[in-house]
Amino acid sequence: MSLIRAFIALEIPPVLQNIIAQHSAILQKEAPHIVRWVAPVNIHLTLKFLGETSAASLQELVHALAAVTAQQPPFSISVGGFGVFPNPKRPRVLWIGIQAPPELGHLSHAIETACARLGYPAEEKPFNPHLTLGRVREDADQTRLRPALQNYQIGQLGAINVESVTLFRSDLRPQGPSYTALAHIPLAKLDP
Ligand code: 2AM
DSSP states (O other): OEEEEEEEEEEEOHHHHHHHHHHHHHHHHHHHTTTOOGGGGOEEEEEEEEEEEEEHHHHHHHHHHHHHTTTOOOOOEEEEEEEESSOSSSSEEEEEEEOOOHHHHHHHHHHHHHHHTTTTTOOSSSSOOOEEHHHHETTOOHHHHHHHHHTTTOOOOEEEEEEEEEEEEEEETTTTTTEEEEEEEEEOOOOO
């Protein structure tokens, strides 16, 4: 049986992708080979990483997700701020921040619960929403990276109007992952 590497995420509007691409390009000049940069078109807000799963399980999951998202009216998230995980002394992940209303936490929790019911392993870490800009290479010379990052600031960039969640397929390739939307699962319709 062939397996599909999959995850659930919120998509970023193209206008924000373009703005993020500009920041990514500036940072890349400072630390080109130290970081594996996420292609701006691939930047998303991950809600749940599913790993390798069968097509049949994914179909079941889409039904379960539809039941969850039907309970959640659309909401808006602000995007802005720049930071690193786990800490500035030893950055591993470079990210752009988000400022979200409680609805995002509720949606994440409901998706996590639905996934757990279908047997997907629970997330060990608390939900910490962010947009990953790049991942520092294991063998990176951190002394070159730290000064480039410590003074870099990103202000408010815009908003994501969340009207659906997306189930993505991820294909790992030598030149970087390729993400394909398998399903767009709409949030509840607002009353006209
Ligand atoms: P992140 O960028 O928010 O860290 C698709 O691979 C997405 O799933 C990644 O962008 C990553 O989100 C998230 N993810 C979470 N756990 C993962 C794992 N163990 N392996 C790969 N991706 C993971």
